Amino acid sequence: MWYNNILETVGNTPLVKLNTITKNVPGTILAKIETTNPGNSIKDRMAIKMIEEAEKSGALKPGGTIIEGTSGNTGMGLAMVAIVKGYKCIFTTxxxxxxxxxxxxxxFGAEVIVCPTNVEPEDPRSYYSVxxxxxxxxxxxxKPNQYDNLANSKAHYEQTGPEIWEQTEGKITHLLxxxxxxxxxxxxxxxxxxKNPNIKVWGIDTYGSVFKKYKETGVFDKDEIYPYITEGIGExxxxxxxxxxxxxxxxxxTDKDAALMTREIARREGIFVGNSAGAAVAGLxxxxDKLKPEDVVVIIFHDxxxxxxxxxxxxxxxRERGFLKDEKLTAKSILAKKGDSEILTIDARKSxxxxxNTIKSMNISxxxxxQQGMIVGKIAESDILSALLENPALKSAPIEDIMTATFPFVDLNTSIDKISSMINRENSAVLVEDEQGKINIITQYDIIHAISG
Known part of the structure; x- marks a missing residue:
């Protein structure tokens, strides 16, 4: 048996029991693995449905261009359908x-325009507005407008819901x-x-999104809105x-719990999934405490x-976001081993x-x-030599005339591996701001000392 095109392979995704990561959660926990769709996400389902409905209504005509604001997965589904059906795609994200x-x-041949996250939906720069x-x-x-196009929900009413009902033989008690x-x-x-009005439907939201408060109070609270990292959920x-x-x-x-749980699903269940799956399991x-041993819970693993x-x-x-703490050395632990020391700098207006003279007397390179107390660049022996060979008169010129880009800055949580990779012939050190706001320097010697000490 074969399929006539890739779109015919969408759906009928497996339902897999979670055994390790949810061992302390009452009930049978089943994950709907939507990664087996050809576009590797659940969004393939609604991409097909939205395009089919638009073709029926005449909103999408032969040779047309599909334009959508998407976080990626819907775009992938739309692009895949567009290739099979002969449309072009422009996506904003x-x-x-x-x-x-x-x-x-x-x-997949789509044009992608990347827009800023931290702007209002009405802002002309937002990916909705663009x-x-x-x-x-x-x-x-x-424009499919996946947010307000009810063909989106219809796809899941016609496909995902019936699949879950049949796969659980009607025993499902909770959808998450x-x-x-x-x-x-x-x-x-x-x-x-x-099918069964007693089934509970639980939604996972993120901090920075309006859904939870609106459901509980009926109030759309703009104070609930702030930037968050978790992808694919919340609005x-x-x-x-x-x-x-x-x-x-x-x-x-939280962003942290969602991110770390995403990794745990891969490590403990062998299922390689995206950020919203981590949020869903963390939420579960x-x-x-709301579950009983006889419950059957289905979680959607989106992508x-x-x-x-x-x-x-x-x-x-x-580490840069403070989500991961482990035994590896970081910039913070290197500074702790180095002890308190003043960073040597030189003013850009000096000659x-x-x-x-400073380089010679301090035996540094x-x-x-x-400039006005801010680090704006660096000067090295090699910079001085190159400049003077070209023009010996530059000896009396200000340093700013020949200085080069500053040492790279790193976060306190940056790993020793990353710091080591940043130190090379052009950069003999990195800079880091400590918890008191003081600028420190980490050299190759400091790394060696931290490892051996």
């Missing part, structure tokens, strides 16, 4: 999204889903509740696809871990001759250069 997601969209402007400007274009556009939880939840507005009547409760999960563990290699699966990224 935010600078919060992982590089892997953007690269994947471009690999996609709407492009739809007006680009001839024969169509990370909520972004709201299509998955609302469509799936609606179908399941029609700063209310998408039409979020059916609050279907969702029984929301549980918020927070809610475990694949390969889209987060530069983030949740990158230890330096985690090159004075820099030569490079010095950070300051």
């Amino acid at each position: 935010t600078d919060k999204q992982s590089k892997e997601k953007v690269d994947a969209l471009r690999a 996609s709407s402007r492009l739809e007006r400007e680009v001839p024969n274009s169509w 889903v990370g909520v972004g556009t709201g299509g998955t939880i609302s469509g799936t939840g609606k179908y399941l509740k029609e 700063d507005f209310l998408p039409a696809n979020v059916n609050f009547d279907v969702i029984d409760l929301f549980e918020k999960v 563990i927070q809610l475990k 694949h871990g390969s889209r987060y290699m530069g983030k949740m699966y990158n230890e330096d990224w985690l 090159v001759f004075e820099a030569i 490079q010095i950070p250069v300051t």
